[in-house]
Amino acid sequence: xxxxxxxxxxxxxxxxxxxxxxxxxxxxxxxxxxREKLGIVGESGSGKSQTGRAILGLTDGNGTVHAKTFxxxxxxxxxxxxxxxxxxxxxxxxxxxxxxxxxxxxxxPVGRQIAEAFLVHHRTSQRDARQRALNMLExxxxxxxxxxxxxxxxxxxxxxGQRVMIAMMMIPEPDLIIADEPTSAxxxxxxxxVLAILDRxxxxxxxxxxxxxxxxxxxxxxCDRVLIMYAGRIVESCAARDLAExxxxxxxxxxxxxxxxxxPVAVLPTLDRDPSWAG
Amino acid sequence: xxxxxxxDVRFGRNEDAVHAVRDVTFEVGRGASFGLVGESGSGKSTVLRAIxxxxxxxxxxxxxxxxALGAERSKRFRREVQMVFQDPYxxxxxRHTVDQILKEPLEIHRIGDRDDRVMQALAEVGxxxxxxFRFPHQLSGGQRQRIAVARALVIEPKVILLDEPTSAxxxxxxxxVLNLLQRLRRERSLTYVLVSHNLAVVSxxxxxxxxxxxxxVVEGMAVEALRSGTPTHPYTRxxxxxxxxxxxxxxxxxxxxx
Numbered sequence: 001x002x003x004x005x006x007x008x009x010x011x012x013x014x015x016x017x018x019x020x021x022x023x024x025x026x027x028x029x030x031x032x033x034x035r036e037k038l039g040i041v042g043e044s045g046s047g048k049s050q051t052g053r054a055i056l057g058l059t060d061g062n063g064t065v066h067a068k069t070f071x072x073x074x075x076x077x078x079x080x081x082x083x084x085x086x087x088x089x090x091x092x093x094x095x096x097x098x099x100x101x102x103x104x105x106x107x108x109p110v111g112r113q114i115a116e117a118f119l120v121h122h123r124t125s126q127r128d129a130r131q132r133a134l135n136m137l138e139x140x141x142x143x144x145x146x147x148x149x150x151x152x153x154x155x156x157x158x159x160x161g162q163r164v165m166i167a168m169m170m171i172p173e174p175d176l177i178i179a180d181e182p183t184s185a186x187x188x189x190x191x192x193x194v195l196a197i198l199d200r201x202x203x204x205x206x207x208x209x210x211x212x213x214x215x216x217x218x219x220x221x222x223c224d225r226v227l228i229m230y231a232g233r234i235v236e237s238c239a240a241r242d243l244a245e246x247x248x249x250x251x252x253x254x255x256x257x258x259x260x261x262x263x264p265v266a267v268l269p270t271l272d273r274d275p276s277w278a279g
Numbered sequence: 280x281x282x283x284x285x286x287d288v289r290f291g292r293n294e295d296a297v298h299a300v301r302d303v304t305f306e307v308g309r310g311a312s313f314g315l316v317g318e319s320g321s322g323k324s325t326v327l328r329a330i331x332x333x334x335x336x337x338x339x340x341x342x343x344x345x346x347a348l349g350a351e352r353s354k355r356f357r358r359e360v361q362m363v364f365q366d367p368y369x370x371x372x373x374r375h376t377v378d379q380i381l382k383e384p385l386e387i388h389r390i391g392d393r394d395d396r397v398m399q400a401l402a403e404v405g406x407x408x409x410x411x412f413r414f415p416h417q418l419s420g421g422q423r424q425r426i427a428v429a430r431a432l433v434i435e436p437k438v439i440l441l442d443e444p445t446s447a448x449x450x451x452x453x454x455x456v457l458n459l460l461q462r463l464r465r466e467r468s469l470t471y472v473l474v475s476h477n478l479a480v481v482s483x484x485x486x487x488x489x490x491x492x493x494x495x496v497v498e499g500m501a502v503e504a505l506r507s508g509t510p511t512h513p514y515t516r517x518x519x520x521x522x523x524x525x526x527x528x529x530x531x532x533x534x535x536x537x
Contacts, residue, residue, distance in 0.1 A: 043449040044420070158319070187318035187476065188521045189533055196530040214449065221524030257454035259483035261522060262506050267461070268454035268483070 006176055006208040007033040007055065010069035014050045017062045025050040025063070027232040027279075033176070037202065037209045039219035039240060042229035043254075048212045051229070052178045055210070056095055057085040073175060091121040094169035098181040100161030104153040111137070111149025114168045121172050136167040140197050159190035163197060170201050176208040184213070195222055216243065216254060231278035250277050280309040280470040281330070281438055286339035288325050299325045300337070301494040307487075309437075312464060312471040314481035314488035314502075316518070322494040323474045327440050330472065331362045343438060358388050361431035365443035367423035371415040377401070377426055378411050384434045400429040404459060421452035428459065432467075441473045445480065457483060478522045482506055490515045
């Protein structure tokens with residue numbers, strides 16, 4: 001299993017019906033994912049989040065998903081029933097979103113929410129689930145798990161909230177995690193600490209990670225491989241450490257438009273969008 | 280142009296009081312650009328809001344152009360000092376057209392030639408007349424931020440307070456807005472105070488900066504010290520290293536209470 005691809009996607013498209021006609025949010029996206037950290041970068045509207053949501057079967061009702069191949073761990077997601085999807089979602093593929101304040105239930109202590117994530121997919125006692133949740137809180141480096149277990153989401157800082165989210169997403173021991181801007185709402189040092197926790201859990205458990213982000217430098221330093229999306233398509237893919245030497249003019253343009261701390265320029269280069277990039 | 284001395288801001292009362300800004304002092308010369316850097320809760324935005332008159336209770340001295348500010352801000356102050364906010368989606372009235380948005384400050388300050396001034400402000404931020412009668416929802420994030428800048432400029436202020444002006448924008452759009460702000464500062468000898476969590480943006484935009492933490496300035500420096508990576512305070516050095524991306528060894532070395 002370890003060598004087989006976790007996710008195989010060929011020619012994925014996501015199309016939305018709108019009042020102004022169909023909008024193709026994702027067009028002809030193909031990639032395979034093993035037990036690795038794959039970054040998907042792009043600007044707003046590039047289709048990076050829509051790609052992540054399609055994998056989980058979370059495309060909104062007015063959207064349709066097409067693909068030649070769309071397989072997760074051998075399961076054909078194109079023909080998966082809603083029942084099958086429910087058994088996959090949360091259990092085998094889980095998702096971490098940007099802002100824990102909107103992703104956690106505000107009126108339930110966070111410990112119970114983590115335990116529930118385990119109970120939904122496993123037959124076990126409440127006591128066992130509680131113990132697993134406490135262990136998981138410890139695994140995400142929360143110093144006082146008993147106290148945090150009883151805390152409500154509003155009582156947690158952003159960094160704590162996001163660690164709780166990671167605990168909740170990791171507790172069913174999924175094969176694949178889709179993290180959509182998981183640290184964009186956090187301060188830079190907190191963000192790095194949260195990523196270190198995610199990194200360790202993903203590496204120890206051999207989980208696949210799709211890391212969706214607008215932050216090129218973060219993805220280059222955190223992931224193994226990167227896909228760059230523009231207008232719904234993948235325009236380039238490369239090893240994360242080679243991102244600085246990316247070839248595509250769009251990727252180059254994005255990298256150049258970033259101000260650098262140590263290399264001041266009078267005027268920042270801006271992006272001249274070539275219609276051919278949208279293909 | 281702008282002088283802040285011993286600024287203190289407290290929110291709440293008694294045991295719930297939060298001492299958000301503690302004894303902050305800095306000076307910004309005419310035509311200079313000053314950066315306030317820090318993480319969330321450091322008090323950097325509160326300093327900016329105190330200058331703008333958006334915080335009720337503060338102590339210390341704030342002077343703009345030699346005039347000490349009181350609790351009530353004069354009309355002259357409001358004409359000389361303008362602010363651009365982080366979220367271009369929240370800062371513009373959703374049911375006002377660009378034309379109405381840009382005319383409102385002109386009406387408040389009883390300035391004539393409004394049509395000409397609106398057209399000129401639009402041109403200066405790189406938008407043409409087609410945008411004049413659009414509503415904010417018909418604009419992209421970058422276009423909205425340009426309108427917010429145009430609204431600040433239209434009454435010809437001397438100081439512009441910028442609160443994370445590009446952190447809600449894509450990087451390619453950020454570059455355009457930063458270039459725009461730089462050009463306007465040059466052409467109009469504007470004085471900027473820029474609040475940002477992004478060291479690279481501050482390095483690009485500012486001459487001097489102060490690093491804040493827990494309401495206090497931990498270090499003030501010329502931008503050259505930031506660019507050369509030689510800040511002296513350990514907290515600033517940690518921020519500097521964290522800005523270079525993910526590094527497991529770095530994370531292990533992070534200290535919470537520098």
